[in-house]
Amino acid sequence: MKITFHGAAQTVTGSKHLLELNSGTRILLDCGLFQGRGSDTDAMNKDFGFDPKSVDFLILSHAHIDHSGLIPRLVKEGFEGHIISTPATYDLCKILLQDSARIQEYDIKYTNKKRAKAGKPLFEPLYTIKDALTALSYFKKVKYGIVYQIEEGVTLSFEDAGHIIGSASVHLNINEGAESKKISFSGDVGRYKDLILKAPKSFRQADYILLESTYGDSLHDDANPAENKLLEIITDTCVNRKGKVIIPAFSVGRTQEILYSLNNLELKGKLPDVKYFVDSPLSEKATLVVKAHPWNFNDKVQEVLKVDDDPFDFKGLHFVEDADESKALNDDHSPMVIISSSGMAEAGRVKHHIKNNIENPNSTILMVGYAEPASLAGRLKNGVNPVSIFGDYYQVNAQVVSMQSMSAHGDQHDLLHFLACQDKSKIKKIFLVHGEIDVQNNFKTKLQKEGYGAIEIPYRHQSFEI
Ligand SMILES: [Zn+2]
Incomplete structure (x- = not known):
């Protein structure tokens, strides 16, 4: 199978990773909005790098807009599959996606007013409230710890990631021929001593891990609550x-x-x-x-x-x-x-x-x-x-x-703690996602010192056979 990193690749927003199975099934992990990228933001959000119509399932780690905010656009461009999330993630998406659509519609109205005056052609919003409502009708809710069969030979389970209400790490088991591959996606990893939430849960041995790295090279100030x-x-x-x-x-x-x-x-x-x-x-x-x-x-x-x-x-x-x-x-x-x-x-x-x-x-x-x-x-x-x-x-x-x-994100200690449940020698590859490139390079060096083997820092739209 192939994995391609279409967002949160050497940057922090726009989380989007596409798995293409040998069977032809396409599973998208997260569908986040790029944010704060200046004048490039709009173009980046319109360029998925794949055909949304061809995606069969979307698995959503949590509701933050940089992980969920392009779902209505995916639907607008023809996605008709299931969106699988925890129940709390769905509850949050209900308010967040409609709010995001409202902002898109409002912003474009404002821009178009100016363009109309200047006699320029009008723009379309990235998506509308109607697209957001359609997207919400595609959700399937799966609780933490349940093994859920997506299709023949593909199962999924969510574990509490301790990052926000409903946040999950995503664990896939995919059978291809005689081989069974275990892929784990951290989503955003929370803190082991969070103010409000429980600590991130451990997870079963994975072959491939997609690990967030937002604060991979720093430690939070815990001394001063x-x-x-x-x-x-x-x-x-x-x-x-x-x-x-x-x-x-x-x-x-x-x-x-x-x-x-x-x-x-x-x-x-x-x-x-x-x-x-x-x-x-x-x-x-x-x-x-x-x-x-x-x-x-x-x-x-x-x-x-x-x-x-x-x-x-x-x-x-x-x-x-x-x-x-x-x-x-x-x-x-x-x-x-x-x-x-x-x-x-x-x-x-x-x-x-x-x-x-x-x-x-x-x-x-x-x-x-x-x-x-x-x-x-x-x-x-x-x-x-x-x-x-x-x-x-x-x-x-x-x-x-x-x-x-x-921070709702774990620091370097938390990220190492998150990996500690794994047998290092059994991990085939770790992909660092959701981090700025300098931080990721430092974190990669740290992981290698700790004995983790193959580590990749994919750039946007980069593919790997796994
Ligand atoms: Zn988040």
């Missing part, structure tokens, strides 16, 4: 300087981690008495989905649930509903914390909040997750000053602070 750092930043910015803390955060995962940390501070009587806003309708919906899957929570959260029936809600927290209310936050000069999406600050209300606070030395922009270097969050993290937002340049007078300890 997220809630201490949050307390320090909120106290400094809101209490001492009467400023605003703006936190760009992914709607799924990161937003709930921040809310949970702030709730813990409240339980300890340490939460500063200021206003807290979640300014993203999607983040509010995602928080409801997370709350609806409490069996995914680790023991610590289960303990908190005994004394607090809602560990994501605390005094002073308000979910902002409409755009007018969001805009009104600009005219409110009292100290506050605004948690808003998107996580890379490429779109969404957070981009406006950054624009309105970036020149204020009393404000803090707090980065709590991964950001593509070309995205607004990535540029701020890298110290770009002045910074361009919506086509205008702004002086960065606000403090820009980065908090790596909140």
